[in-house]
Amino acid sequence: MSEVLAENPVLSYLRQDRLPHIWCPGCGIGTTVNCFARALKESGLDMNKVVVVSGIGCTGRVAGYMNLDSFHTTHGRPIPFATGLKLANPELKVVVYSGDGDLSAIGGNHFVHAARRNMDIMVVCVTNFTYGMTGGQVAPTTPIGATQTTMPYGNFENPFNLPFLADACGAVYVARWTVFHVRQLARAMKEGLAKKGFVFIEALAPCPTLYSRRNKLGDGVDQLKYYKEKSAIKNGADTKEAALSFQGDIIVGKFVDRERPTWLDAMNRHYSNVFQGKYRPYGQPYGVSNAKD
Amino acid sequence: MSDSEPAKKGKGAVFVQAEICKGCSYCIEFCPTHSLEFSQEFNSKGYHYPVLAKPEACSGCDLCGLYCPDFAIFGVRIKEPVKKP
Numbered sequence: 001m002s003e004v005l006a007e008n009p010v011l012s013y014l015r016q017d018r019l020p021h022i023w024c025p026g027c028g029i030g031t032t033v034n035c036f037a038r039a040l041k042e043s044g045l046d047m048n049k050v051v052v053v054s055g056i057g058c059t060g061r062v063a064g065y066m067n068l069d070s071f072h073t074t075h076g077r078p079i080p081f082a083t084g085l086k087l088a089n090p091e092l093k094v095v096v097y098s099g100d101g102d103l104s105a106i107g108g109n110h111f112v113h114a115a116r117r118n119m120d121i122m123v124v125c126v127t128n129f130t131y132g133m134t135g136g137q138v139a140p141t142t143p144i145g146a147t148q149t150t151m152p153y154g155n156f157e158n159p160f161n162l163p164f165l166a167d168a169c170g171a172v173y174v175a176r177w178t179v180f181h182v183r184q185l186a187r188a189m190k191e192g193l194a195k196k197g198f199v200f201i202e203a204l205a206p207c208p209t210l211y212s213r214r215n216k217l218g219d220g221v222d223q224l225k226y227y228k229e230k231s232a233i234k235n236g237a238d239t240k241e242a243a244l245s246f247q248g249d250i251i252v253g254k255f256v257d258r259e260r261p262t263w264l265d266a267m268n269r270h271y272s273n274v275f276q277g278k279y280r281p282y283g284q285p286y287g288v289s290n291a292k293d
Numbered sequence: 294m295s296d297s298e299p300a301k302k303g304k305g306a307v308f309v310q311a312e313i314c315k316g317c318s319y320c321i322e323f324c325p326t327h328s329l330e331f332s333q334e335f336n337s338k339g340y341h342y343p344v345l346a347k348p349e350a351c352s353g354c355d356l357c358g359l360y361c362p363d364f365a366i367f368g369v370r371i372k373e374p375v376k377k378p
């Protein structure tokens with residue numbers, strides 16, 4: 001007999017009663033979730049200790065579909081919520097999963113400071129260059145020249161290069177892949193889950209309903225063909241060079257992988273030095289830390 | 294919403310949950326062995342879904358499963374050759 005596994009390997013990571021999901025046909029968000037489920041499967045982590053936090057927007061719906069403890073927070077606030085979760089329960093693996101608008105516009109301030117402080121969270125940013133849920137407004141990532149409902153004659157604002165921003169603020173792991181690069185994206189997410197510190201993974205994904213349609217770029221699959229044609233893999237590339245332009249070349253890869261003390265480690269080390277034996281390091285298992293007092 | 298029977302001629306097989314497919318064609322476009330094509334039939338939402346048109350070519354690599362934004366398809370490798378009873 002042939003051995004055939006009849007259940008989709010990702011289904012146990014999803015709330016199956018919520019499927020089919022609300023995302024449009026050809027929306028890239030679902031593919032990133034597929035990659036994330038596979039990364040979770042291979043991570044070896046205890047799923048009772050993994051938490052997903054999302055903000056508002058189409059990508060903000062991810063929290064509602066993961067079969068994990070998950071939180072759907074207010075607009076732009078998944079990072080501060082995740083920071084609180086992590087600091088209250090340092091044994092948790094906290095993943096922020098949200099869109100480019102939520103993370104870099106409404107939540108932009110939280111983003112830069114969590115990276116600066118090296119908060120031990122993994123941030124997955126699905127970048128589709130627009131606000132899908134609210135009707136296709138211009139986002140801080142919208143490339144110059146792309147048309148949006150609030151930029152009917154084409155965008156003239158300089159967009160963020162998010163890997164560069166994360167790198168400059170001090171993230172310890174920075175990668176960008178597209179929804180065409182499914183294996184690499186799943187591997188980056190697995191590496192991110194194993195990494196300590198502020199991890200930033202940008203996943204370029206099509207929004208066929210608003211971004212592509214308004215810019216006459218075809219269906220979701222046409223955007224994947226564009227990613228395939230115009231992406232160059234440059235691991236270790238200078239993030240400064242990774243800026244995106246409208247339907248232009250895309251630099252993908254793992255750009256940054258370095259070590260820095262996390263906020264919690266830095267605090268514990270600092271107060272241990274200042275207060276010597278009187279300080280009980282926070283967030284370490286009972287009975288292990290500070291045993292000599 | 295039951296999975297279709299896997300085709301067992303080649304080294305791989307795919308399962309398609311036709312009812313949750315949205316017909317985006319990611320799986321068909323990026324199957325490395327070009328084994329899939331759209332069904333003639335519609336599902337109840339009105340989408341064509343993938344069918345394994347070349348079962349002998351499918352390697353069971355599950356790339357279709359990884360690309361699918363709707364978790365509607367996955368591939369498996371068949372470990373043992375299928376024996377006739």
Ligand code: SF4
Pocket residue numbers: 022023024026027028029058059128132133206207208209210211
């Ligand atoms: S509006 Fe865009 S981002 Fe939102 S679900 Fe539809 S395709 Fe995806």
Ligand code: SF4
Pocket residue numbers: 305306307323324325326327328329350351352353354355356357358367368369
């Ligand atoms: S398992 Fe691989 S070869 Fe088979 S249909 Fe899917 S992508 Fe194609």
Ligand code: SF4
Pocket residue numbers: 313314315316317318319320321342343360361362363364365366
């Ligand atoms: S990738 Fe999934 S949703 Fe898209 S056509 Fe294939 S099975 Fe259907």
